[in-house]
Amino acid sequence: MRVLGIDPGLTRCGVGVVDGTVGRALTMVHVGVCRTPPDLDIARRLHQLEQQIEVSVLEHRPDVVAVERVFSQHNVRTVMGTAQASGVAMVVAARHGIPVHLHTPSEVKAAVTGSGRADKAQVTQMVTRLLRLTSAPTPADAADALALAICHIWRGGAQTRLQAAVEAQSARTTGTVAR
Numbered sequence: 001m002r003v004l005g006i007d008p009g010l011t012r013c014g015v016g017v018v019d020g021t022v023g024r025a026l027t028m029v030h031v032g033v034c035r036t037p038p039d040l041d042i043a044r045r046l047h048q049l050e051q052q053i054e055v056s057v058l059e060h061r062p063d064v065v066a067v068e069r070v071f072s073q074h075n076v077r078t079v080m081g082t083a084q085a086s087g088v089a090m091v092v093a094a095r096h097g098i099p100v101h102l103h104t105p106s107e108v109k110a111a112v113t114g115s116g117r118a119d120k121a122q123v124t125q126m127v128t129r130l131l132r133l134t135s136a137p138t139p140a141d142a143a144d145a146l147a148l149a150i151c152h153i154w155r156g157g158a159q160t161r162l163q164a165a166v167e168a169q170s171a172r173t174t175g176t177v178a179r
Helices: 042-060 076-095 105-113 120-130 140-178
Strands: 002-007 012-019 027-035 064-068 100-103
Touching: 002 042, 002 076, 002 140, 012 042, 012 140, 027 042, 027 140, 042 076, 064 076, 064 140, 076 100, 100 105, 100 140, 105 120, 105 140, 120 140
Parallel strands: 002 064, 064 100
Antiparallel strands: 002 012, 012 027
């Protein structure tokens, strides 16, 4: 499975592509950061971000896109930019018919380090180890995007199967009741 991980941000949006399956070695395909100038109008920044993510999708052809779920922070302005960047990533994926899955920061940290309270340095260190990289990906946004992809490879398949089972059971129950 090829996963495009997106660590959304308006100024810096991390993108990381990882190939792998549960129980097999993971391979980093690409890592980078999409950047937009802070002095540019918000609409133009979102458009630039959309174009840069589009290039990653077209170039790497992911099977799924994993995006960090936006969580509440004290700085509403930062949350708004992050949410807007997240929405842009989801729209690009949807345009190409690619499924999107959201993962919380603590879920990603737990998947990669074993602790949902790990700091950025621990996440970066584990991403470097898991992908057998000779140097740590920088900046942290890039490492976080790779961590999102890893998290989805390890947890996303199970979540997808669980959701399918719940939906199948619901359909059976609904079908039984409707008779």
